[in-house]
Amino acid sequence: xxxxxxxxxxxxxxxxxxxxxxxxxxxxxxxxxxxxxxxxxxxxxxxxxxxxxxxxxxxxxxxxxxxxxxxxxxxxxxxxxxxxxxxxxxxxxxxxxxxxxxxxxxxxxxxxxxxxxxxxxxxxxxxx
Amino acid sequence: xxxxxxxxxxxxxxxxxxxxxxxxxxxxxxxxxxxxxxxxxxxxxxxxxxxxxxxxxxxxxxxxxxxxxxxxxxxxxxxxxxxxxxxxxxxxxxxxxxxxxxxxxxxxxxxxxxxxxxxxxxxxxxxxxxxxxxxxxxxxxxxxxxxxxxxxxxxxxxxxxxxxxxxxxxxxxxxxxxxxxxxxxxxxxxxxxxxxxxxxxx
Numbered sequence: 510x511x512x513x514x515x516x517x518x519x520x521x522x523x524x525x526x527x528x529x530x531x532x533x534x535x536x537x538x539x540x541x542x543x544x545x546x547x548x549x550x551x552x553x554x555x556x557x558x559x560x561x562x563x564x565x566x567x568x569x570x571x572x573x574x575x576x577x578x579x580x581x582x583x584x585x586x587x588x589x590x591x592x593x594x595x596x597x598x599x600x601x602x603x604x605x606x607x608x609x610x611x612x613x614x615x616x617x618x619x620x621x622x623x624x625x626x627x628x629x630x631x632x633x634x635x636x637x
Numbered sequence: 638x639x640x641x642x643x644x645x646x647x648x649x650x651x652x653x654x655x656x657x658x659x660x661x662x663x664x665x666x667x668x669x670x671x672x673x674x675x676x677x678x679x680x681x682x683x684x685x686x687x688x689x690x691x692x693x694x695x696x697x698x699x700x701x702x703x704x705x706x707x708x709x710x711x712x713x714x715x716x717x718x719x720x721x722x723x724x725x726x727x728x729x730x731x732x733x734x735x736x737x738x739x740x741x742x743x744x745x746x747x748x749x750x751x752x753x754x755x756x757x758x759x760x761x762x763x764x765x766x767x768x769x770x771x772x773x774x775x776x777x778x779x780x781x782x783x784x785x786x787x788x789x790x791x792x793x794x795x796x797x798x799x800x801x802x803x804x805x806x807x808x809x810x811x812x813x814x815x816x817x818x819x820x821x822x823x824x825x826x827x828x829x830x831x832x833x834x835x836x837x838x839x
Contacts, residue, residue: 517815551767561680573701
């Protein structure tokens, strides 16, 4: 177990290749250790360095150094689509609720429905 | 001013982090130098934890805003400035995941597509299917193990540096790394078995 951990650490620490390690430690083809080394090698190809946009880096730096929290917060709101989406979602839910309520009110008025009993009839208009 | 000596702004790049931190308490330009040193690394770390450029920018901005606000309270006490920043980033990402409650699944095309902008080796394109399996498996890892892989592969940190960020010994990092790779191996074997079963049926 310790040897496996050490060999994996050695692979990651230096520029030694999987093939070199296979030869040096006489690692069998198809063994667990070979699989682990190949996965370690593949991870190097998948997890590559990415760079933030230069514009983002420069703007954030300027805002931070200016200490302009007002601009900073506004920018964060622009930068954060999830925040905007949450706000849009809440707004849409609010508008939806109001629309349904207005619709029901309109329907009730149109059909003459009232919570107060009618004096001239026992049956509400919408039921006839 | 460090130990009563005035420091020329142009020489900030020659200063150690600890000296810059001392200056940054009164001098924003010194914080600017720290920002330049770490913006790329923090962005990368957050990008791979969220796999979304917009979210990464948003959270990166928050990390530096928080660091700037609390730099006066920063006390080294054996934790390097970089580790302190990573911990802030880790907490913000953890909150972000909690807010999003469900694990965000990014289509592989998006993930690979973004990476190919950075001139990946041809082998990546050729080995698409296996990388798909690998990425799927990485997404199944617990947060701390994903963090380990990012610090190791993207940030190119040594086990000792990773230990400072994760608050673990070097030996524990080595062991965690082994367990992480073993998990990925198991998952990939499982997925490869499933995909060969499916192709046999077809």
